[in-house]
Amino acid sequence: MSKAKNVVTLLEGEELARAEDLQRDLLKALKKKSGITVDGSGVLELNGAVLQVLLAAKKSALAKGRELVIVDASPELKRTLSLLELNGIFGL
Amino acid sequence: MTTPVSDDLFRVFMEEANDFVAEMEADLIGLEADPCDSSLIDKIFRAAHTIKGGSGIVGLDDISRLTHIMEDRLGSVRSGELAAGSELVSLLLRAVDELRYLLDSVGQPPEESRLRSLEDVTEALKNFTSGPPPAPAMEVEVEADEAPPVPEAPQGPRSFDVELRLLPTVLQDGVDPLQLLTDLESVGALEGLVTDTSRVPSLEELDPALFHIGWYFQISPEEGSSSLEEAFMFLSEEHPIRIEPLDAPELPSVDEGTRLLGEILVDEGMVGPEEVEEALTKQKPKPLGEILIDDGKLSGEELSVALDKQSKERKGQQKAASVRVEASKLDKLLNLVGEVVINHTRIVQLSRDQLGAESHEILNALGDLDRITRQLQDNVMKVRMVPIGTLFHRFHRVVRDLAQTCGRQVKLSISGEETELDKTMVEVLGDPLTHMIRNSIDHGMEPEEERRTAGKEPVGSISLEAYYREGAVVVDVRDDGRGLDREAILQKARQKGLVGQSDPISDEQVFALIFEPGFSTAEQVTGVSGRGVGMDVVRKNIEDLRGSVEIQSWPGKGTLFRIQLPLTLAIIEGMVVRLGSEKFIIPLLTIIESVRLSSANLSTIGGDGEVLRWREEILPLVRLAEVLKMGSTNGDVLEAICIVVEGDGKRAGFVVDEIEGQQQVVIKSIDTHYRKVEGVTGATMLGSGEVALILDVPGILKQVVSRSRDSRA
Numbered sequence: 113m114s115k116a117k118n119v120v121t122l123l124e125g126e127e128l129a130r131a132e133d134l135q136r137d138l139l140k141a142l143k144k145k146s147g148i149t150v151d152g153s154g155v156l157e158l159n160g161a162v163l164q165v166l167l168a169a170k171k172s173a174l175a176k177g178r179e180l181v182i183v184d185a186s187p188e189l190k191r192t193l194s195l196l197e198l199n200g201i202f203g204l
Numbered sequence: 205m206t207t208p209v210s211d212d213l214f215r216v217f218m219e220e221a222n223d224f225v226a227e228m229e230a231d232l233i234g235l236e237a238d239p240c241d242s243s244l245i246d247k248i249f250r251a252a253h254t255i256k257g258g259s260g261i262v263g264l265d266d267i268s269r270l271t272h273i274m275e276d277r278l279g280s281v282r283s284g285e286l287a288a289g290s291e292l293v294s295l296l297l298r299a300v301d302e303l304r305y306l307l308d309s310v311g312q313p314p315e316e317s318r319l320r321s322l323e324d325v326t327e328a329l330k331n332f333t334s335g336p337p338p339a340p341a342m343e344v345e346v347e348a349d350e351a352p353p354v355p356e357a358p359q360g361p362r363s364f365d366v367e368l369r370l371l372p373t374v375l376q377d378g379v380d381p382l383q384l385l386t387d388l389e390s391v392g393a394l395e396g397l398v399t400d401t402s403r404v405p406s407l408e409e410l411d412p413a414l415f416h417i418g419w420y421f422q423i424s425p426e427e428g429s430s431s432l433e434e435a436f437m438f439l440s441e442e443h444p445i446r447i448e449p450l451d452a453p454e455l456p457s458v459d460e461g462t463r464l465l466g467e468i469l470v471d472e473g474m475v476g477p478e479e480v481e482e483a484l485t486k487q488k489p490k491p492l493g494e495i496l497i498d499d500g501k502l503s504g505e506e507l508s509v510a511l512d513k514q515s516k517e518r519k520g521q522q523k524a525a526s527v528r529v530e531a532s533k534l535d536k537l538l539n540l541v542g543e544v545v546i547n548h549t550r551i552v553q554l555s556r557d558q559l560g561a562e563s564h565e566i567l568n569a570l571g572d573l574d575r576i577t578r579q580l581q582d583n584v585m586k587v588r589m590v591p592i593g594t595l596f597h598r599f600h601r602v603v604r605d606l607a608q609t610c611g612r613q614v615k616l617s618i619s620g621e622e623t624e625l626d627k628t629m630v631e632v633l634g635d636p637l638t639h640m641i642r643n644s645i646d647h648g649m650e651p652e653e654e655r656r657t658a659g660k661e662p663v664g665s666i667s668l669e670a671y672y673r674e675g676a677v678v679v680d681v682r683d684d685g686r687g688l689d690r691e692a693i694l695q696k697a698r699q700k701g702l703v704g705q706s707d708p709i710s711d712e713q714v715f716a717l718i719f720e721p722g723f724s725t726a727e728q729v730t731g732v733s734g735r736g737v738g739m740d741v742v743r744k745n746i747e748d749l750r751g752s753v754e755i756q757s758w759p760g761k762g763t764l765f766r767i768q769l770p771l772t773l774a775i776i777e778g779m780v781v782r783l784g785s786e787k788f789i790i791p792l793l794t795i796i797e798s799v800r801l802s803s804a805n806l807s808t809i810g811g812d813g814e815v816l817r818w819r820e821e822i823l824p825l826v827r828l829a830e831v832l833k834m835g836s837t838n839g840d841v842l843e844a845i846c847i848v849v850e851g852d853g854k855r856a857g858f859v860v861d862e863i864e865g866q867q868q869v870v871i872k873s874i875d876t877h878y879r880k881v882e883g884v885t886g887a888t889m890l891g892s893g894e895v896a897l898i899l900d901v902p903g904i905l906k907q908v909v910s911r912s913r914d915s916r917a
Contacts, residue, residue, distance in 0.1 A: 128375060131412035138407055160374075160381035161412055164404055172407040192382065195389070196399045196419075 118144050121151040122162070122182075122189075131161035138169040147179035150202075155189040163196075170201060179203075212440055213377045217258045219528060220437055221267070221307055224251040226598060229300050232293050233600040239288040242471075243513065246427065248296075249278040250434060255303070257387055258438040261379055266314075267306050270322065273329045274299050286332070295332060297601065298325045363424040364432060367446040370439075372414040379439065381415060388423060391431045397421040422450065441527075465492050468510045475501050531627055534588050541581045542775070542870035548577050549891030585772050586624075592670045592679070593621025595630050599641055603666060606645045613652055613663040614645055623670035625677045626772045629749050633679070633769075636742040636753075640681045640765050641666060643739070648685030648763055658760060660684065673768075676793075681765040688757040690714050697723065715755035716853050719743040747852060747902055750776065750793060778869045778888075780896065781847070781860040783829050787896040789869055789888060790858065794901040796848040798863060801841050814841070816857035818848055824856045826908050828899075832883055851902030858904075867891075871898060883907070 120137045123130065141148045150166065166182075173180040181203035185193070193199045228251045235244045256271035274296060280286040302322045309318075366388075370381055388394060400418035404410070425432045429449075436445060466480040475496060483495040493511065496502035552570050555563055596618045607614040649664040656662055661684075669680045690711060697703045697717045717723055721740040746753045751769035770776065770793065778789035799805065805817045806825070814825040825846065828834075846857040869888035874881060874897075885900040 128413055135407060135410060135412050142407065158382060160383075160415060160417065163382060164415060164417055165407070165410065165412055167401045167404045167417065168407040168410040171401075171404060175406060195385070195394070195397070197397055198399055 118146045119149045119151055122155045128161055130159070131165045134162055134165045135168075138165065142169070142172055142176065142178070147181070148173055150180065150182045152182045152185035152189045155186045158189055158192045163192075163198075166202070167198075213379070213438065214262050215530075216440065216528065217262045217264075217438055218307065218310070221255050221258060222304075223594075224255050225300055225303050225307065226594065227251055229297065229601050230597040232297050232300065233604055235288050236290055236293040236604075239293075241513075242282075245278065245281050245288060249275060249282055250427070250431065252278055254434045254437060257435075261383075261438050263378065264306070264310065266322065267303060270299060270303060270306070270326060273326055277329050277332060292332060295325065295328055299329060362429060363422055363450040364429070365422055365446075365448045365450050366420070368419040368421070369444045369446070370415060370418070371443050372416060374415050374439075374443065375413055377440070381417065384435070384439075385419065387435050388432075391427070391435050392423045392425045394421040394423055465510060468513050469496070469502065469506075472506075472510060472513075474506045474510065529587075531588070534584070538581075538584050538588065541577070541584045544577050545581055546870065546889045546891070548574060550893050553891050581775075585626075585775065588627050588772070589624035590627045590630055591621060592623050592625060592630060592633075592677075593618070595634055595637070596621050596668050596670070598634065599637065599668060602638055602641055603645065606642060607649075607664075610645055610649070611651065612645060612649045614649060615663050615665050617665065617667045618669075619667070620670035623672065623677060625670075625769060628773055629769055632745060632749055633767075636745045636767070637668070637679070637681065639738055639742045644681070644683040644685060644763065648683050648687070650686050654686075677769045677771060679767040679769065681767070682762060684762040687759045687761055687763055688715055688718070688755070690757075690759075693717055711757075712754065715757055718755070719753070719853060743852070749773065750791065752793070773871070775868055775870050776898070777866065778898065779847070779866050780864040780890065782862040782864055783832070783860055784834060786834065787864065787890065787894055788828070788832075788860075789896050789898040790847060790849065791898065791901060792866065794849045794851050796850055796855070798845055798847045799857070801844060801846050801859070803842070806841065816846060816848075818857065821855065823848065824908055825859060826856050826904065827859045828904075829859075831904055831907065849901050849905070851905050854902075854905040856905055856908060869896075869898065 118141050120134070120141050122134065138148065138150075148169070166180075170180045182189070182193075183203075185202075185204055190199065190204060193202060193204060228248050231244050231248045231251075235241060235248065238244070252271045252275040256268055256275055259265070259267035259271065277286065277292065277296070281288050281292070286292065302318075302325050305318055306322070309315075368381075368385075370379075374381060385394070398420045400420065403416040403418070405416070423432065432447065436447075439445070466484065469475045470477050470480055479496065479499075479501050480492070483492055483499065483501075493502065493507040497504060497507060548570070552567070552574065555566055555570060559566060599618075600616055603614055603616040644666055645664075649666075650658070650660075652662045655664065665684045667680070667682045669682070671678055694703070694709065694714050694717075697714075697720070698705055700723065702717060702720055702723065703709055718739050719742070723740070743753055746767055746769070749769055750773070751767060753765060753767045755763065755765055757763040776789075777792040779792055779795060781788050781790055799816070799818065801816070807815050807817065807822075809815050814827075816823045816825045825841075827841075841859060844859045844861055845863055846859055847863070848855065848857050867890075869890075871886040872888060874884070874887050881897075883900055883904045884897045885903075886898045888896055888898060890896050
């Protein structure tokens with residue numbers, strides 16, 4: 113996946129800082145014309161702030177007629193998104 | 205967790221955690237007495253779990269780690285892998301001590317020795333594997349095949365509809381909403397969950413520090429609604445979370461979460477379900493327990509154990525229906541209400557003085573207002589009142605540990621735990637009670653052998669009892685030990701010059717000597733134990749609360765400490781007295797009676813020392829105007845009135861010009877606005893708008909007695 117052009121990687125780190133970094137990366141990705149792929153392989157634990165950034169990015173991507181999907185989701189990420197019934201909207 | 209948490213959240217955590225620690229301690233002592241009590245095991249487990257969750261949120265990792273391992277061990281007890289034997293209980297109690305220390309020392313650098321002790325306890329708990337689950341009681345084991353099956357609870361878990369909507373600032377409080385959902389999942393399955401993303405803005409507009417996601421779901425808590433409440437415990441009440449039961453309770457007459465008596469009897473294996481069924485058919489109009497006793501299927505003792513359990517479960521449920529409010533907010537409210545009462549009284553007086561008879565309608569209306577404001581005052585005061593039980597139950601641990609240390613067997617019984625008194629008093633009373641109980645066990649309680657020889661029960665008994673009497677709260681600390689040694693105390697007091705060699709002295713006066721400073725040293729009074737280690741501090745603490753303490757003791761039978769306390773610290777009943785043009789308040793609790801002075805009851809000793817002959821006593825006469833440095837009033841003593849007062853074990857006659865009457869006064873501290881004034885404890889505003897100082901009777905008595913001693917020397 114890392115060879116794809118418009119990839120944003122979800123990283124571990126402190127909650128709000130992680131969300132801010134992700135917002136910055138996703139805003140950059142949104143400026144490109146291709147769909148966005150989020151690499152979820154390294155996520156050990158999803159937190160609320162990061163989830164919200166992902167949802168906001170999905171909203172912005174849809175408004176621009178682009179796709180935003182999560183790929184290679186770690187089992188933890190899959191489990192949380194499925195608990196929240198959000199796996200479908202991220203293409204999982 | 206590095207996100208800073210809000211002060212409010214932190215405060216809520218600290219308050220809740222301290223309460224849980226106190227409960228855990230009491231419940232562990234209870235568990236030691238009844239290692240099979242599954243409801244206690246569950247309760248302790250939940251307390252550890254809740255503290256763990258909260259400490260994680262507020263970033264207190266040491267506490268989180270310790271409670272995690274406690275929860276783990278308790279989980280093994282719940283699943284039957286481990287027995288709740290006294291070794292494990294002792295270890296868990298040590299962990300509770302460490303928890304308390306960690307909570308007390310938040311924000312301070314940890315002491316090396318405590319870190320080691322924390323490490324020891326954590327390791328010991330981690331490695332604790334010994335002790336199989338206790339075998340069932342012998343008779344049950346023998347008839348194992350016939351042991352009654354534990355029936356399914358008649359009611360399934362109740363379901364709740366939850367709308368989890370959080371304040372946008374929730375992340376700034378260090379709360380992760382997803383973690384909250386994960387915690388809720390452990391309470392019960394989240395069914396029909398819908399994530400509401402409608403309020404989430406676009407990425408360009410999003411401020412990542414503000415949270416906008418909401419959830420709707422249904423949950424059926426496996427361990428009752430209290431576990432659901434606990435999951436939200438560390439969230440501020442401002443979050444607009446909605447929790448509604450989906451179904452009404454089937455049995456509205458019984459509190460939700462409280463087992464019916466029949467269920468407890470079956471759960472405890474005391475009777476079989478079919479016997480309960482049979483008894484239920486006969487129940488009306490008799491209670492179930494009585495029918496089972498009549499039928500010979502249950503003993504009175506078994507019924508009392510089961511009823512006790514039911515009462516505890518009900519109490520646990522009632523406790524959930526409360527709101528935490530900062531004590532300082534209540535103080536402010538009480539202060540304001542006090543001001544309203546004072547101003548109201550002023551308005552009534554002014555209306556009477558200035559409007560005359562035609563103003564009766566206004567006065568009637570003011571009369572109604574008076575009633576309402578006094579009710580308001582009473583109610584606000586009641587809000588500050590807390591049951592003394594929370595304090596009493598702390599002593600189970602004190603008694604257990606001390607009895608072990610002293611090699612005694614002692615049982616603590618508690619009654620009147622629902623008696624309420626001012627929160628501040630409950631906090632301050634802890635130390636004096638600890639002191640008395642320590643002394644009772646350490647010095648008063650005989651070793652087992654000595655008790656047997658004396659024909660007493662081998663297990664000593666200490667009781668704590670609280671009750672209301674004549675507008676005050678009385679706390680009795682009673683033991684059935686050897687009692688105080690009157691002669692030894694008297695001898696020591698004579699050696700120290702506290703009483704004359706030949707002074708006649710009553711039992712009450714002799715026992716009160718142990719409260720004298722200097723009398724109370726660790727030194728033994730005689731071969732038989734003397735009490736008195738720091739007992740002067742005990743009396744001071746109680747008198748600081750405007751209370752009093754007296755002792756009764758019976759040789760070989762035991763000792764009773766009777767503490768009397770006012771219901772509240774904010775308001776006192778006082779006598780308004782006049783000295784010259786100034787008015788003062790003498791607290792009613794210190795007044796014995798008032799007497800007219802005459803040449804028959806007045807004498808002079810040694811030149812200038814005036815004394816009052818009162819009943820069989822000779823009391824120093826105190827000219828208040830002089831003591832309070834007001835210049836010379838009380839000129840002709842025979843024109844004045846004398847009030848006989850008592851405080852700190854001393855008595856005297858206070859000379860005043862006039863008694864104006866008795867009234868309730870709201871105490872205002874003057875220390876905070878001015879400075880400590882000798883002889884005065886505070887001030888109040890009278891209905892007339894005048895300010896009156898409240899006299900510190902024990903303080904004045906102390907001053908007078910030391911002066912008279914000096915002049916004698």
